[in-house]
Amino acid sequence: MRLVVAGLGLAVLLVALATAADAKRPVKKHKQYAAQHAAQPARPQEPWYERDASKLPFGSNIWWEQMLRENRLTCCN
Numbered sequence: 001m002r003l004v005v006a007g008l009g010l011a012v013l014l015v016a017l018a019t020a021a022d023a024k025r026p027v028k029k030h031k032q033y034a035a036q037h038a039a040q041p042a043r044p045q046e047p048w049y050e051r052d053a054s055k056l057p058f059g060s061n062i063w064w065e066q067m068l069r070e071n072r073l074t075c076c077n
Contacts, residue, residue, distance in 0.1 A: 053066040067073050 051066060053063055053070055053072060056063040056066055064073075
């Protein structure tokens with residue numbers, strides 16, 4: 001009886017070791033994503049403008065667009 005239990009224990013141990021040795025480490029997806037997007041060239045940046053109509057040059061296209069965004073135009077509705 002002891003021999004059977006010892007044999008089963010040894011078999012379970014060998015199966016556990018074989019499974020652990022065969023397992024591969026999972027590949028982290030964020031590294032693949034970062035590597036994929038790092039290879040792409042950066043798109044050109046648009047010029048940055050102040051988004052307060054009070055600080056923009058009066059009457060410029062940017063000023064008019066910002067005034068429309070802020071709903072501060074009373075003549076053109």
